[in-house]
Amino acid sequence: MKDRAIAILRSLIFVSFSLILCAVVFQFAGYNAPQMLTAVVDGAFLRPGAVEQSLRWALPLFITAVGVGISFRAGFFNIGAQGQFYVGAIAAAFAAEALRGGPAFIVIPLIFLAGMTGGALWALWPGLLKLRSGTDEVITTLMGNFLAGLLLVYVTSGPLKDPSGSGQQASSRPLDAAYRISNSLGLSPTIIGIAIVVGILMWLLVNRTSFGVLASLAGRNGTMVRWQGAKLWQLGLSSFVISGALAGLAGTIEFMGPNGRIASGFLPTHGFTAILIALVANLSVVGTAAAAIFFGGLASAALYLPIMAGLPAAAIDIINAAIALFITARSNLVEKFLRLGRRSS
């Protein structure tokens, strides 16, 4: 319990520290920092409609981040959430194209299935390479992100190209209104329901099943788990597939909900933000929900900052980057400060 409290305190300190650091930098860059901070809070939660807007960003991020957390727990540094998110959305778009005209109650589940399968497959090959040949997953999943980005460019300017598109940004044909799961504001009971179901299932998986316990143990000490007779291979591959499927699910939601189509290079920082959320949450599912709401709020504030504080939306990217820079710090200094005098080994 005390450890958990320390972990939460630690994340809070790092996030606030990054925010203050950014505020100081912005002040020196000639912006009004207090005005910026109030604009962030306003844009994220206080302004009318802000909570809905923040949730719109938070829910898909939550789903991807929970998946990232699962693979990190199992000891696999899968940084390919962005690629899995893209391939999920691409697979969903292909399914929607193929099933055009069918009854919604059949087509919608099939599109979801396709999206999750796409994301899972895009995580499967780095998983297989890792577990069969020891190929480092950091590199394969990072390369997978770029490959998926190129694949997205290819399908949106090739097979799925919208002929009536403006040419500014290649995009797919819009999804039939009958299959959309939300309007373009991006919040609907369906999406909230999916996020809640995912949250509960993953919480149960992590905390109440032998898989979750073994995977967490394997992440800390693989050899020990192998000696206890668990199949490390299956554990590892499952965690890759689950994290990929969840990123694919988030991609499908973005496609069927707020966006209604896929476009080349859409939501380019989704995966990175999801990794940050998982790390800020210290990989706990409940913490991921809280962190997702915070980062969803930042994403929503990004659209509001230029109007309110005269700051470019890049300011939010800088805040995210600053959090990334510091969030994994685990220096003795930090630990000592957090434990308030208690000796740490």
Add this chain to the structure above:
Amino acid sequence: MNDVIIAILRSGTPLVYVTLAGVIAQRAGVWNLGLEGLMIIGACATILGIMLTQSYAAAIVIAIAMCVIASVLSWFVIEKLKANPIIAGLGLTGLGIGGTALAVESIFGSQATVTAPFGAPKLGAAFGAYGVLSIFVAAMPFVVFALWLLLKRSRFGLQLSASGEHPFAARGVGIQPVRMRLIALSIGGILCAIGGAELATGSLQFFAQGMTAGRGFMAFAAVIFGAAHPIGATAAALFFAIAGALGIRAQLMFGDKVPHDLLQALPYLATVFGVWLSGKLGGAKTAGSFGELKDQ
């Protein structure tokens, strides 16, 4: 033929400099995913430096100073605060991309492209058709050779590799891995500044938001594909540049009929293949636990 080689050298040179920065960091045991951020800081600082001082040499000094400061910051975060190098590197990249956009916006009040009055010094008429290339292109082979000497033929290089691979053993013989990494990352900062300067002023003379467009990550791929050997990684970077130039050429000649996206994917596919192969052959230097430094 000349114009193809010129195109390859133009796109390849920034990549080579940044790749060399990645090589020296990798040898010191740091997986540097901040290359993209350092490169864009270098590009932006060069253009702003030219506009501020009207002197190219001063602009390069400013760019190098900015990149070294950013490198030292990342060294502090991963070495002193013991943050994960990969996540911190991605953070540095985010800071570079966002920070340069913010700098341009705060100075010029808009996010438009910033054009400098002049670019890098060119080789001049004595080099015939190649005279349009910048001095950094001509310097590149010498820099590669110098880095090869430094890393593979000097005491420093050996100490650096020892710090990266066996930090405890290195410390046992009186090497300070912490300081070696500071030196490695600082040299990397200088190289990234030159890479960024060449990108922004070699054949162009402007800075645009996000103009590195993933080149830093491609350089990281070249480091891995080239097994962190200065010559191998340079060859990988040039190979990626050739693939890119051929892709553009194929698109110009045949239009959209050829899948040029596939050629663009080649560097990434090659890297995955290279890592897989080196893992198979047993020579892989894998990140082990999340790319952490080995003495933490």
